Amino acid sequence: MDILKSEALFASAIWKNIREDERLSLVNCFGVTVRKYPKGGVIISSGDAVKSMGILLSGGAAVLTENIEGYRNVIAFLNPGDLFAEVFALSGEKSPVSVHAASDSEAAFLDIEKVTSVCQSSCAYHKQFVWNLLTMIARKNVALNEKIQCIGQRSIREKVSVFLSMRQKEAGKNPFFLQMNRQEMADYLCVDRSALSQILSVMSREGWIEYNKDCFRLKKPGEKNDTGFFEP
Numbered sequence: 001m002d003i004l005k006s007e008a009l010f011a012s013a014i015w016k017n018i019r020e021d022e023r024l025s026l027v028n029c030f031g032v033t034v035r036k037y038p039k040g041g042v043i044i045s046s047g048d049a050v051k052s053m054g055i056l057l058s059g060g061a062a063v064l065t066e067n068i069e070g071y072r073n074v075i076a077f078l079n080p081g082d083l084f085a086e087v088f089a090l091s092g093e094k095s096p097v098s099v100h101a102a103s104d105s106e107a108a109f110l111d112i113e114k115v116t117s118v119c120q121s122s123c124a125y126h127k128q129f130v131w132n133l134l135t136m137i138a139r140k141n142v143a144l145n146e147k148i149q150c151i152g153q154r155s156i157r158e159k160v161s162v163f164l165s166m167r168q169k170e171a172g173k174n175p176f177f178l179q180m181n182r183q184e185m186a187d188y189l190c191v192d193r194s195a196l197s198q199i200l201s202v203m204s205r206e207g208w209i210e211y212n213k214d215c216f217r218l219k220k221p222g223e224k225n226d227t228g229f230f231e232p
Contacts, residue, residue, distance in 0.1 A: 008057040009108050012081040014132045022125035029126070030110045037061075037101040044085055044099040052109040053086035053133075059105025063097050064187070074187035076143065077102070077180060083136055086112070151190050156199050159189045164209065168218050175210075175217035 009032070015023050034057065037043055043061060044050065061078040075097055078084055088095045089112035115133065118126050146166055153159045163185075168176050178185065186193040203209045210217045 008080055008106070009055060012055050012083070014055065014083065014129065014136060016132050017128050018125045018132075022123070025123075026126065026129060030114045032108050032110055034106060034108050037105045037107065039101055039103050039105075041101040041105075042098065043101060043105075043107060044095055044097075046095060046098045048095045050085045050088040050095050051112060053089045053112050053115065054084045054099075055108045055110070056080050056082050056084065057106040057108055060102040061099055061105055061107075062102050062184075063099050065097050072187060073190055074184060075147070076140075077184065077188075079179075083133075083140070086133065086137060087140075090116070147188065150188075156189070156191050156195055157203070159191065160196065160199050160203065161208075163189060164216060164218060168216070175215055178214045178216065181214065 009027075010020075010023055018026070033052075035043075037059075039059075043054070046065070056078045058080055060080075061084070063075040063078065063084060065073045065075065078099070084099055084107075085095065116130060118130070150159050150163045150166070153162055167178060168174055171177070180188065182197060183193050186196045189196065200209070200211065204211065207219055210219060
């Protein structure tokens, strides 16, 4: 793969406000490498010493933790353009999480020391890149706080209610689509899939939500409970 011609790499928000010629200069400066992973492949293992930040170029990946019994807790899902491992690379700490490819994937890796060490010429676009990195880290921290709000609820129903309310506000419309299946949703909320499905069914029967696969609509108190499914 010719990384200098990679549209997927430059589609990431980390290149915001940086011109094409400046991007190419930074790629050469950072020594970007690209690796391919099959579905289920391990991109980063828990306990790895991380020295590079990653940008997912294609496919999908999941950031997760796993206990001694093999139970997995999904921290986040990654889509093309998303960053990963940047915080652990910056901290110098070993990664407490794993990153697995959810489908055949490609990822680019940038040496974190080269990224954060502005060269003697002090290029304005290098500084812009570092600013973009800080902005994306801040946004990921917001997303992590949202997950903490969800899983911090006492019951599965409360977790589901908070989660769906957040996703609807994020989408800005009703109905809205979730970018995850039921198992992924259960993993995100740290609950059993069958228990999740049961709660969704109960909330639907009571008229609080209406859903079909990954499409959901939140209903106002007293709103008529339609017998047929809505048109998204």
